[in-house]
Amino acid sequence: MNVIAPIPHSKSKALLEQIPRSKFLMVDRYEQIEGQFNHITQEFKDSTYRILSELAPPIKKFEEIIFFHNPDSLDPKEMVGAFKKFLVDFKIKGRILSQYIPHSAEKGKVYFTLDNFLLWEIMKDVKAKNLAFGKDVGLLSSNDEPAKEFIGITTFSTDFSEMGTLAGKAALSREKISLTLPMELKRRMTL
Structure with a gap:
């Protein structure tokens, strides 16, 4: 069994298409390819919007939310659309910046980043x-991750431990699986 976590790249789809579907398990990110195949993946657009919606009340206590997203990064592009929709639907002031300028943190802001x-x-x-x-x-x-939990950072995440466990079982049993794991909000002291 080939267990593959694809990264966004122009050649990814063509490479994945070459693997026999019966010997393939996609994990983490979902890449659309032809035919039926096994996958245990996460979804970014709807999940990000849902989590941000849950966080709207505490976010509204601040002046603005800033999402750091570099368009050249491997970060999920679907999250950008979800963020923009959230701002409009909840009438929240916010913006997307491609980089953080050191020492620019300001009172009244919510900072949202995928980059540790x-x-x-x-x-x-x-x-x-x-x-x-x-x-x-x-x-x-x-x-x-444990460091973020220990420090008290509010996060949202797929349960990667569960993903790994399920992937291991699927690879060993060779049973068919088509599963999108939900993202869960971990509300802590930072928001």
Whole structure:
């Protein structure tokens, strides 16, 4: 069994098309290819919109939400559309920036990033300015992990442990599986 987590690339689809469907399990990101195939993946557009909608009340306590998304990154592009729709539907002031300028953290902002290096940079800046998370500044990240839980960062994420367990069972049993795992909100002190 070939267990593959495809990355967004112009050649990905053509390469995946070459693998016999009976020997293929796609995990993590879903790449549309011809025919029936096994997959245990996550979905970004509707899930991001749903999570942001749940967070609308605390986000509205701040002046603005800023989503850092570099169009050249491998971050899911579907999240951009979900973010824009959320801003319009909930009448929330927000913008998308491709990069964070060091030392630019400001009171009254919610920062949303998928990049852990950027996340830590924002946290250092907020701490240096003696601002309080959840009160002066909001912070939202994706892909939950123990460090984010320990520090108290609000995240939303697919359960990657469950994904790995299911993928292992599917690869060993060779049973058919077609599953999109939901994203779950982990509300913590930063928002």
